[in-house]
Amino acid sequence: MTTALSGARIAKKFPEAVIESGADSLLLKAESLLEVAGYLKKTPGLDFDYLNYVTAVDYYDYFEVVYQLASIKHNHGLVLKVRCYDRQNPTLPSVVGIWRGADFQEREIYDLLGISFEGHPNLKRIVLWEGFEGHPLRKEFL
Amino acid sequence: MTTKTTREITLPTEPFAVNIGPAHPSTHGVFRMLTTLDGEVILNMEPIFGYLHRGIEKLAEERTYGGCVPLTDRLDYLASMSNNLAYVLAVEKLAGIAVPERAEYIRVIMAELQRIASHLIAIGAFLNDCGAFMTPILYMLREREKILDLFDMVCGQRLTYNYMRVGGVSQDIPEEFAPALKKCLKEMPRWINEYEWLLKENEILLARAKGVGILTREMAINISASGPVLRASGVEWDIRRADPYSIYDRFEFDIPTGKAGDCYDRYRVRVEEMRQSLRILEQALKDLPAGEVRSEVPHLIRPPAGEAYSHIEAPRGDLGFYLVSDGSIAPYRFHVRAPTLINLTALNDMMRGWKVADLILIFGSIDICLAEVDR
Numbered sequence: 067m068t069t070a071l072s073g074a075r076i077a078k079k080f081p082e083a084v085i086e087s088g089a090d091s092l093l094l095k096a097e098s099l100l101e102v103a104g105y106l107k108k109t110p111g112l113d114f115d116y117l118n119y120v121t122a123v124d125y126y127d128y129f130e131v132v133y134q135l136a137s138i139k140h141n142h143g144l145v146l147k148v149r150c151y152d153r154q155n156p157t158l159p160s161v162v163g164i165w166r167g168a169d170f171q172e173r174e175i176y177d178l179l180g181i182s183f184e185g186h187p188n189l190k191r192i193v194l195w196e197g198f199e200g201h202p203l204r205k206e207f208l
Numbered sequence: 209m210t211t212k213t214t215r216e217i218t219l220p221t222e223p224f225a226v227n228i229g230p231a232h233p234s235t236h237g238v239f240r241m242l243t244t245l246d247g248e249v250i251l252n253m254e255p256i257f258g259y260l261h262r263g264i265e266k267l268a269e270e271r272t273y274g275g276c277v278p279l280t281d282r283l284d285y286l287a288s289m290s291n292n293l294a295y296v297l298a299v300e301k302l303a304g305i306a307v308p309e310r311a312e313y314i315r316v317i318m319a320e321l322q323r324i325a326s327h328l329i330a331i332g333a334f335l336n337d338c339g340a341f342m343t344p345i346l347y348m349l350r351e352r353e354k355i356l357d358l359f360d361m362v363c364g365q366r367l368t369y370n371y372m373r374v375g376g377v378s379q380d381i382p383e384e385f386a387p388a389l390k391k392c393l394k395e396m397p398r399w400i401n402e403y404e405w406l407l408k409e410n411e412i413l414l415a416r417a418k419g420v421g422i423l424t425r426e427m428a429i430n431i432s433a434s435g436p437v438l439r440a441s442g443v444e445w446d447i448r449r450a451d452p453y454s455i456y457d458r459f460e461f462d463i464p465t466g467k468a469g470d471c472y473d474r475y476r477v478r479v480e481e482m483r484q485s486l487r488i489l490e491q492a493l494k495d496l497p498a499g500e501v502r503s504e505v506p507h508l509i510r511p512p513a514g515e516a517y518s519h520i521e522a523p524r525g526d527l528g529f530y531l532v533s534d535g536s537i538a539p540y541r542f543h544v545r546a547p548t549l550i551n552l553t554a555l556n557d558m559m560r561g562w563k564v565a566d567l568i569l570i571f572g573s574i575d576i577c578l579a580e581v582d583r
Contacts, residue, residue: 068451117432118519119545123532132530134517138429138445167432169553178265193258193582202266 068136071112071144076102091145099148100159106135106144107164113137114144117165122175124205129156129181133168150181160186178203223251226564230259234337234568237578241567248563253556260582268542273299273509274374276542281368283544284580286329289322289359290522292372297453298518298529299374303511308500311376312455316492317389318359318371319454319520320485324396325355326523327478330436330575334475335407337572338416344407351399354392361385374509376502389493396486400479408479417472421558421570424469431553435525436477437574441469447521454520458495459488471573478575508537515541524548524575544583548576 070090077087083098094102106114118134133146150156160183161168172183173192180201183189191198200207229240238259244252264283268276280291293315300307307315329352332345356366362381363371371378407413423433428441438445446463448456464480466473511533519528525547532541551574558570 115429118526119432119528119530119543119550121530121541121543121545123541138443141450165432166427166430167550167553169431170549174549191258193261195258202263208266 069142071142073144076106076144079105090143091147093147093149096148096150096158099146100161100164103133103146103161103164106146111140113139115139117161117167118143120161120168120171120175122179122181122203124179124203126205127151129153129179131158131175131181133161156181157184158182159184160189162186177201180204221246228567230256234571235578236333236572236576239571239576239578239581241571243564243567245564248565250559250562250564250567253559253567255552255555257552257578258582260578262583264583265542265544268539270538272537273303273511273539274507276539277372277374278368278370281370282579283546283583284522284524284527284548284577285367286577287322287326287523288367288369289318289371290326290520290527292369293319293454294518294520294522294527295529296372296374297520298516298531299509299511301518302514302516302531302533303374303509305375305505305509306503307376308503309497310380310499311501311503313492313496314377314381314501315372315454316456316459317489317496318362318369318377320488320492321355321358321389323485323523324482325352327482328352328355330523331403331475331478334471334569334572334575335413337568338413340407340413344403347399347403351396354395358385358388358392361388373502373505375505376500378502380501386493386496389489393486393489393493397483400482404479414472416566416569417470417475417573419468419470419472420562420566421471421573422469423554423558427554427557428469432550433525433554434547434551435521435523436474436481437525437551439464440466440473440477442467447519447526451519453518459491461485461487471569474573474575510535510537519545522547524577524580525551544580546580546583548574549581552576552581 073087073092077084083095083102086093106112114135114137116136116138118136120133122129122131129150131148136143175181177191177194223244223246226243226245229235230238240256242254264279280295281288283291328348332348335344360366363369423441425441428438442465444463444465461484464477466477513535515532517530519526527547528545530543531539534540559567
């Protein structure tokens with residue numbers, strides 16, 4: 067069984083970056099995402115080498131991007147969450163440099179929810195065509 | 209004085225773009241590959257997809273939790289049972305619904321039959337791409353037909369089953385199902401041995417597939433590959449074992465892995481997985497208990513506000529559903545972790561340096577279903 071790694075342990079290491087830590091999740095400040103993500107991947111004993119999925123949810127006040135991490139070596143998991151309050155021009159750092167598995171998924175979030183990922187090598191629409199107006203998974207779209 | 213009898217002729221060459229797809233027999237759907245070639249060698253390949261995008265994630269936000277089950281059929285239509293299972297598991301986790309013992313066993317039986325049916329198509333289509341045109345796939349469609357007959361028996365459908373329900377399955381298996389499954393289980397090893405006899409050491413297949421389209425272990429993990437694609441690269445990672453769901457912790461089975469991560473290994477892993485599925489099926493059929501197949505669940509399920517993620521080992525990889533509830537009768541957010549979309553991430557790296565003929569083969573060996581990639 068994949069065990070959940072307690073977020074509190076990471077929160078101790080990064081008191082500045084963590085807003086909230088749960089039993090299996092961490093709510094991070096957007097500007098610290100890459101630092102914490104790099105630490106989680108490279109630290110022996112944590113070895114979060116596998117990014118299970120990335121997705122985003124529109125909560126009207128903010129967008130929440132969810133990263134589910136796993137470690138193939140230790141078989142434990144952790145959820146990272148980042149919030150983006152700017153609805154006009156939401157931007158977050160891209161994690162493609164750390165886990166390439168985020169490549170298509172970040173493009174999909176950009177396409178359907180309109181969140182830009184800074185540092186993504188090829189950020190363009192993925193399932194809808196160029197020139198499509200709006201982002202369908204936003205709550206105000208329909 | 210010497211005269212030059214042969215002049216050196218240098219022709220100027222330059223890379224050129226060839227567009228393959230979206231409607232092309234080898235793309236298994238509507239998938240476009242914008243390739244840049246140097247002669248016959250692939251320099252770069254840009255995958256373009258989305259032609260089958262139906263907005264299923266958005267559609268689901270307007271439907272009840274029970275009403276989303278038919279939508280999941282239309283994701284990976286070659287493995288509808290697995291999609292049903294992954295989705296209902298996520299709703300059950302979100303709403304805290306228990307499932308009767310008999311329903312759990314029936315679900316496992318359906319999921320494993322579906323894995324065999326799906327792998328038969330995967331292998332058949334792969335061999336088609338190899339150039340073994342139509343002969344192997346016809347054998348495999350013949351055997352898949354037997355499994356579809358079993359599904360037809362339990363739910364009256366042959367492609368989009370809509371069989372699983374939140375809290376169980378839609379109806380109990382009919383009386384004739386168990387004998388038919390037993391007969392099928394008895395015959396299946398012979399069918400698989402027959403393909404193996406034809407194909408395993410086939411010289412043409414070895415020449416075409418061995419060492420071609422290598423996905424290294426490091427890259428497979430880094431791009432979040434899953435399913436046979438990941439295991440062929442030597443990573444022993446199967447959700448049934450790594451993060452057991454339903455009742456998979458009760459069955460004995462092995463996880464086949466490859467070494468090289470080439471097209472041939474991906475093909476081998478799928479064949480071995482069919483054998484392991486047969487083992488699980490035999491155990492599940494032997495232990496199948498009597499009892500209810502569906503627990504008491506209200507028609508309109510209102511899970512408490514919150515979120516749940518549940519994933520299964522579908523035939524094409526790690527299929528997951530991330531659901532967010534706001535306490536109403538419809539999901540607030542319905543996200544599908546589509547394994548085939550993510551498995552495509554490294555396609556360009558796997559193809560670069562190979563020839564156009566290998567491009568078809570490498571693409572076929574990943575085994576994608578465009579309905580799931582585009583959703």
